[in-house]
Amino acid sequence: MSFSDVFRQLDWEDLKLQIYQKTSLDVQRALRTRKRNLQDFMALISPAAEPFLEEMAQESYRLTRQRFGKTIQLYIPLYLSNKCHNICTYCGFSLDNPIRRITLSQEQLHREALAIRKMGFEHILLLTGEAPGTVGMPYFREALPLLKDYFAHISMEVQPLDQHEYEELISLGMDAVMIYQETYHQSAYAQYHLRGNKQDFFYRLETADRLGKAGIKKIGIGSLIGLENWRTDVFFTAAHLDYLQRHYWQTRYSISFPRLRPCEGEEQPRSLMNERQLVQLICAWRLFAPEVELSLSTRESQVFRNHVVNLGITTMSAASSTQPGGYADPEQKALEQFAIDDNRSASEVAAMIKASNLEVVWKDHELRTH
Numbered sequence: 001m002s003f004s005d006v007f008r009q010l011d012w013e014d015l016k017l018q019i020y021q022k023t024s025l026d027v028q029r030a031l032r033t034r035k036r037n038l039q040d041f042m043a044l045i046s047p048a049a050e051p052f053l054e055e056m057a058q059e060s061y062r063l064t065r066q067r068f069g070k071t072i073q074l075y076i077p078l079y080l081s082n083k084c085h086n087i088c089t090y091c092g093f094s095l096d097n098p099i100r101r102i103t104l105s106q107e108q109l110h111r112e113a114l115a116i117r118k119m120g121f122e123h124i125l126l127l128t129g130e131a132p133g134t135v136g137m138p139y140f141r142e143a144l145p146l147l148k149d150y151f152a153h154i155s156m157e158v159q160p161l162d163q164h165e166y167e168e169l170i171s172l173g174m175d176a177v178m179i180y181q182e183t184y185h186q187s188a189y190a191q192y193h194l195r196g197n198k199q200d201f202f203y204r205l206e207t208a209d210r211l212g213k214a215g216i217k218k219i220g221i222g223s224l225i226g227l228e229n230w231r232t233d234v235f236f237t238a239a240h241l242d243y244l245q246r247h248y249w250q251t252r253y254s255i256s257f258p259r260l261r262p263c264e265g266e267e268q269p270r271s272l273m274n275e276r277q278l279v280q281l282i283c284a285w286r287l288f289a290p291e292v293e294l295s296l297s298t299r300e301s302q303v304f305r306n307h308v309v310n311l312g313i314t315t316m317s318a319a320s321s322t323q324p325g326g327y328a329d330p331e332q333k334a335l336e337q338f339a340i341d342d343n344r345s346a347s348e349v350a351a352m353i354k355a356s357n358l359e360v361v362w363k364d365h366e367l368r369t370h
Contacts, residue, residue: 002209003243004202010239012185015042016232022046031055036288041238044284045231053280060283060312063290072353073293073315073361074346075123075155076116079324080104080143084129086196090182090227090260092322093129095195102324103134109143111328113150119319119346122152122363125178130159130198137165141172148173152363155220159197160207166214178220179207180256183227184236192227208240212248219244219253220295225278226260226269233271234281238288245289254293254315255285259300275304279311286312298342302352305342309356318342318349 022043030040031052043049044056081103084093104112116124124147128135135158147154155176156169166177183189186201193199211219221240223233234257241253257278260269273281278300285294295315296305305316320340321327344352350360 001247002206003240004205006239006243007184007205007236010236012232012236015235016229018042019046019231019235022048024048024051027052030287031059038235038238038242041284041288042235044287045234045281049284050276050280053276053283056280056283056287057311060286061310063286064312064314067290068314069359070357071359071361072309072313073123074121074318074350074353075125075153075315076119076121076346077125077127077157077297077317077320077322078112078116078147079127079322079326080109080139081128081131081135082324083131083134084196085132086130086198087194088182088196088198089192089194090224103131103139104324106142106146108325108328109146112325113147115327117150120350120362121346123155124151124153125155125157125317127157128159130196132159132197137161137168140169144169144172144174155218157220160204161210163210163214166211166216170214170216174216176218176220176252176254177207177211177216178222178254178256179204179211180220180222180224180258181205181237181240182224184223184233184240185228188228208244209247212244212251216251218293219248219251220256220293221253222256222258224260225257225273226271228271230271230273230277230281238285241289241292252293253289254295255289256295256297257281257285258297278304279308282308282312298340300341302342302344305349306352306356309353309358316349316353318344319346 019042026043027049030036030043033040082093083101083103084095087095153175154173155178156174157178181204189201208219208221221237223237259273282294293314294312296313297317298320353360
């Protein structure tokens with residue numbers, strides 16, 4: 001069994017209709033409930049919940065402090081390569097963008113690692129385009145041991161792999177994998193992914209199952225907000241999380257909610273989400289899953305990140321560069337995957353967190369849960 005079996009029983013249009021039919025009474029019932037289910041989550045992400053944002057925010061704050069203490073973990077993305085064999089209409093790395101492609105050599109990896117360590121980071125997220133012939137298992141076998149000498153915790157966000165490959169990467173020091181479906185709308189997914197291995201909707205959908213079976217410590221899931229109706233997409237994400245927690249209960253989970261940002265591609269958001277709605281979503285996630293890590297990237301503005309740091313977020317990126325080699329050589333010209341909105345340094349973000357009466361966590365194992 002895999003999540004695909006659950007997914008095939010879910011109807012996008014029916015679930016979308018259910019979300020928009022939720023009433024204020026449904027929201028009030030969800031707020032009164034101590035252990036919330038998928039129907040409660042549906043109410044909390046519905047338009048009917050928008051007038052209850054203050055109450056949701058207060059409960060989100062309480063649950064976050066109760067579970068995670070007064071901590072925010074910082075991490076930084078490290079892009080290994082912008083080579084990609086896929087054509088994805090929303091991504092700057094898409095094969096049809098005629099730009100300079102870079103894959104970091106071992107020497108460049110050392111330089112990037114040194115530059116990142118000087119900023120204080122111990123937790124990195126490795127990312128690539130999907131080019132298995134260039135940045136596949138042979139490359140990862142060299143990169144992971146090299147980077148493990150520099151960092152306490154390594155997460156990866158790369159192309160989906162087979163279970164035995166994940167097992168090997170775990171043995172080499174990989175701690176977590178982030179795998180995002182982009183959108184759970186199957187027919188729309190095909191319109192966004194025009195070429196490459198990423199066209200295989202179900203192989204990607206079943207990646208978290210392979211990770212769970214491989215015994216990974218942490219899995220991150222989510223959808224790209226803006227590709228399709230965001231409320232329906234995040235409900236599918238919640239159904240996915242619910243399934244994973246029941247089947248791979250020894251694994252930790254994190255949720256991300258990136259909004260579609262400008263890039264070299266031409267895709268414009270089909271489903272707009274304003275900042276108030278993003279706050280609603282963050283709070284809904286915390287009320288539904290008090291034990292799950294919620295991550296907010298530098299896609300969002302510094303003003304927004306300053307305001308929500310206390311409302312449910314447990315993990316933030318800082319000082320991000322989305323181009324390979326961008327830390328050791330910030331003046332080089334290579335394609336970014338998407339535009340960054342919060343351009344503050346790591347020390348500036350850390351100062352903001354401390355000013356919010358929170359503790360900065362640089363190592364993953366220092367993140368205290370209660």
